[in-house]
Amino acid sequence: MIRFALFGAGRAGRIHARNIARHPQAELACIHDVDRPAAERLAEAHGARAVPDPAAVWAAGSIDAVMIASSTNTHVDLLREALRAGKAAYCEKPIDLDLARVRAVVAEAAETDVPVTVGFRRRCLPEYQEIRRRVRDGEIGAVEVVHLVSRDYRPPSPGYLAVSGGFLRDKTIHYFDLVPWVVGERPSEVHAAGSCLVDPRIGEAGDVDTAMVLLRMPSGALCHIHNGRRAVYGFDERIEVFGERGMLQSQPPSLSTVARFGASGIRHERYPDLYGEASFAGLLDSFVTALDRGQPVEPTLAEGLQAQLIAEAAVESLRRNRPVTIAY
Ligand SMILES: NC(=O)c1ccc[n+]([C@@H]2O[C@H](COP(=O)([O-])OP(=O)(O)OC[C@H]3O[C@@H](n4cnc5c(N)ncnc54)[C@H](O)[C@@H]3O)[C@@H](O)[C@H]2O)c1
Structure with a gap:
């Protein structure tokens, strides 16, 4: 225990x-x-x-x-x-x-x-683990393009945002961890663009709520991340890894949407953040199990630093509006 x-x-x-x-x-x-x-x-x-x-x-x-x-x-x-x-x-x-x-x-x-771990909980989602395993097994050959979309349902509170460090450090950092973990190489260069389209208070605080990030891998593979703070239809996240012999794609959460049939018609309920529920519990379970068995924990603190170095380079790229080489 x-x-x-x-x-x-x-x-x-x-x-x-x-x-x-x-x-x-x-x-x-x-x-x-x-x-x-x-x-x-x-x-x-x-x-x-x-x-x-x-x-x-x-x-x-x-x-x-x-x-x-x-x-x-x-x-x-x-x-x-x-x-x-x-x-x-x-x-x-x-x-x-x-x-x-x-x-x-x-x-x-x-x-x-x-043992110290960092909360990159997406690593615990079975569909991402499956995509990673199959990419690493060479099922789609050399990876050429990664396409990742992640949109939250709504932005967090202004109090949270004020101490969050900004969108790229706070949110997109999840994908700065996820992408190298999936494809097995860390990016050498990042080019970030951002806008404030969701809440003007976010822009007034000097932050963005809509970002497009391009990561260039040493192999030449390219990764595009679209990250947003709002989607009226609920949390939305999917990843697509395209390679020389095919593509692996997680399914959009909308496929699991519950439809309600009533007197006023048929309504699709907003998709609950099942990814969130499953991944928080999943990472806790992997941490507890590793401690219990005396095994190493992951993601490691060093991997937390790696994701942060990518985030810092992305922040600099956004500020200077040009690609930035990532120094590890
Ligand atoms: N892994 C994820 O997906 C994920 C999701 C949400 C938040 N987070 C992270 O979790 C952390 C908290 O985020 P949140 O959304 O819960 O924020 P929050 O603002 O809702 O809660 C933060 C809490 O910390 C408390 N606090 C502040 N200083 C403290 C101290 N010295 N000792 C003890 N408590 C203190 C505050 O009073 C507040 O209750 C942040 O680092 C955030 O980036 C991670």
Whole structure:
């Protein structure tokens, strides 16, 4: 049984709390959030303890792992505490917004044998795992083009956006991890374009909500990512990998839409974010199982840094409106 302390009782923290509490090999021992009532509400819902003083989490000695799902700017300090206390950590993405701090904590972790993973949960979706396996088995030959579309249902709250680091670092980073993981090579160059089309407040804050990113791989393969913060019909995500001998394509979520037949006609319900549900639970399960069996965890902290380096180059490309070479 892996006993968890959870940091953060917000959007991600609530999902993690539910998944930890449901997992047969995990237990949610305690929750800390600077918003004390939020921690108390969540703790009560899952039979856990709310801990007002974060130092008490480390002093307690009764936990095996921490789930870091607090705001992005708190991750590195919490990771450092976890490394010092020898507690396994699941850290939400991105690791931090300051690259120097990310590099420092990755180096610190490398000096220990504490297992640390980063929340790139899409790796746990069976359809993406299947596409990766078949690409790596050579089923479609050499990869030539990757085409990826991801649109959220609606943008997160202004409070979240203000500390998120911007669209490319906060959201598109998922695909900066996913694409190299699927095709087996990391991009050498990135060219990003972005617009603010969804919410003018996002533009006023200097961010974009609609992005097109082109990644060039060392093999010459090209990857196009279209990432958006809003789709009125619900969450939408799919990937297509095209190669010399064919194409592998995940199916659009709309194919699973539930149709309701009523007196007023036939209506298709908005697609629920099943990808979200399945992938959060999937990555937690893979982390808990690896800890339980003493196996390495993944995605690793170093892979978190790799995705972040691509994101930083993309931000620079967007700012300068030209392709940027990615330095690893
Ligand atoms: N993997 C994913 O797909 C995914 C999805 C959503 C969010 N996230 C990540 O999870 C993190 C949290 O996002 P969110 O959407 O839950 O944000 P949120 O704003 O809903 O919640 C953040 C919570 O952290 C708390 N907090 C702030 N400082 C704290 C501290 N020092 N100690 C403890 N708690 C503290 C806040 O009070 C708030 O309740 C972010 O890093 C985000 O990028 C990842």
